């Protein structure tokens with residue numbers, strides 16, 4: 001066995017670089033990292049590999065230190081074409097939104113100070129005036145994310161009571177977010193009505209008891225039921241709800257404030273429509289089609305929003321000042337009518353096909369390996385518009401003997417990492433989601449990845 005050839009912990013600690021690190025960081029921690037590196041070396045040996053030498057082990061320790069100190073999450077180039085990619089951090093922010101959160105981060109702010117009176121103010125006030133202006137609602141509250149908005153809403157309105165949900169909408173949104181679980185957590189009881197494919201307005205009506213707190217409508221944002229289906233329009237549901245004296249709560253999911261059909265996609269329910277249809281509360285995310293930071297937004301009737309704001313959970317899930325600042329700046333783009341130009345997700349969605357083709361072609365001219373510019377589709381993604389894609393043009397790279405998986409791995413290991421997709425042993429790079437300033441680094445990464 002080569003185990004005996006491995007250097008001792010002390011001798012690795014005596015290496016110049018490791019010794020310097022042990023001086024500047026906690027020595028115990030560096031000793032732990034030396035042990036981890038030695039454990040890894042033993043594993044390599046067990047699997048029949050060569051015993052790493054002193055120099056390699058010291059390097060591995062320094063690498064572990066560097067990995068810990070590196071700023072995370074790292075900047076990644078998204079060449080997948082998926083505009084709202086949950087694993088890649090969803091919506092990139094507009095310049096104004098970034099500037100706003102920088103401002104809020106740099107110094108103190110009037111986050112909860114009313115400058116006119118010098119008294120305590122509300123962090124929600126400014127956001128509320130923007131949200132009401134845009135959606136037509138009476139009131140709003142913004143929290144950590146849409147999942148917490150739902151939890152807050154149901155806890156405040158439905159604890160100890162029943163909430164009527166269509167069977168087709170008692171769904172899992174992804175990442176462990178299931179409507180029945182959130183409802184149970186809030187202390188409410190789910191009363192599911194209708195069937196998986198068809199629910200009628202009378203199903204809701206029949207389910208109402210003196211203990212019913214609300215009707216809950218959930219947008220099926222990540223799947224689609226096709227064929228023999230029926231669901232209830234918000235307006236019809238509101239009619240029954242009003243007659244029964246209960247509110248309709250509507251989770252619209254992606255929070256698209258622009259009409260998606262204008263961009264050749266299916267219509268995604270908008271918060272303003274839902275408000276107009278009479279929903280009591282409308283829930284949506286800040287970092288999906290709204291194009292802002294992670295946030296959960298609730299707009300709706302003032303008496304209901306007030307109950308949410310007074311609930312103890314409101315404090316536990318409140319929005320932080322950086323997100324608040326960038327969310328406000330993002331909403332201002334809608335008020336100015338400049339969302340398509342200024343908000344990255346809308347700029348990406350609205351990029352003309354011709355521009356995408358031009359860009360893919362210019363990438364191709366900077367490459368020496370065999371490749372083609374081909375028609376493809378980009379997905380909107382991120383729990384919105386299931387199966388909806390936009391026509392796109394991609395650079396399709398023939399990876400030859402290196403193989404597509406290996407090229408993808410090399411792209412991910414690049415600095416900055418590049419994430420692309422594979423189709424039939426070719427690597428596809430979609431310009432739609434690559435920011436203009438990323439062209440240079442993307443090409444450098446690609447050239448290095450395809451090198452034999």
Ligand SMILES: *Cc1c(COP(=O)(O)O)cnc(C)c1O
Nearest residue numbers: 145146147173221253254285383
């Ligand atoms: C994405 C989504 C959620 C969860 O929103 P987060 O902001 O990720 O917490 C809830 N409901 C629907 C319908 C969604 O699409």
